[in-house]
Amino acid sequence: MTDAGERPLVNYHTHTWRCLHAEGTEEEYVRRAIDMGFSVLGFADHTPWPYESGYVSGMRMRLDQLRGYLDTVRALGERYADRIKIPVGLECEAFPQYMGWLSELKASSLDYVILGNHYDGRDDADHDAFSDGGGFYFGQCGEPAHVRRYAERTIAGMRTGLFDYVAHPDLYCHLYPRFDAECAAAAKDICAAAKALDIPLEYNLLGVQYHAREAGLGRLGYPCPRFWEIAAGQGCKAIIGFDAHRPEALERRDDYDRALAFLTGLGLEVLPFLDKPGLR
Ligand SMILES: [Zn+2]
Ligand SMILES: [Zn+2]
Known part of the structure; x- marks a missing residue:
């Protein structure tokens, strides 16, 4: 199926x-989604995260905001239930x-x-030195060892x-x-794990925006076509x-349609939704 309209x-x-x-x-996101x-x-x-060190992250909600997040999204899900499905993740x-903390949270909420x-x-003694409280940002991979580490940590997460x-x-x-070669090896390993574990891979449309802005700066950018060719070869979803x-x-419907055409053109199966209770 290649027609986005279907x-x-x-x-x-x-x-x-x-x-x-x-x-x-x-609610502005919800209304925009309904309009689109x-x-x-x-x-x-x-x-x-329940940082043991008391670290305060600059790129995520605080732990004491989690309940408000869940309650707000759940309430919108009820209010707009006749027009759109709003799962919370x-x-x-x-x-x-x-x-362990995440597993319990997922099961309960x-x-x-x-x-x-x-x-x-x-999983070092000084835990938070290896979270975003000091851990390397994988969006800044600049040498093969960074790429290797990213692949290892991504596969460990999938597992x-x-x-x-x-x-x-x-x-x-x-x-x-x-x-x-390291980029290709990482793609092969990540895609092989995704295939074996039956975990879909996301083609990220925010990255498409970065790509448009950064083209010509000597960076691969993401989504990276070579990665997706390998994903297709591995039979990933x-x-x-x-x-x-x-x-x-x-x-950004145009970006969505272009992505869909690109992925299906490679022979990839593009999931129409996540097929789990509460997600469609
Ligand atoms: Zn973000
Ligand atoms: Zn992200």
């Missing part, structure tokens, strides 16, 4: 003002020290979680069994200069995510 428009990757780098009220004909608008804001790294492997994390899809799996290409940080991001 498939429901869905997005499981919506942020809120709580992450400190997104704009608009939750979405059948599902899932919120997956950047998760808070979170976008999370796979910091080993907090996976979330419809889904997506793996956004932004920062390196290790937790917690994640419903992998957000921007090719984030490591963002500032990387060329698609070298794709899902398109808007990664909306402002309501207007949901208006």
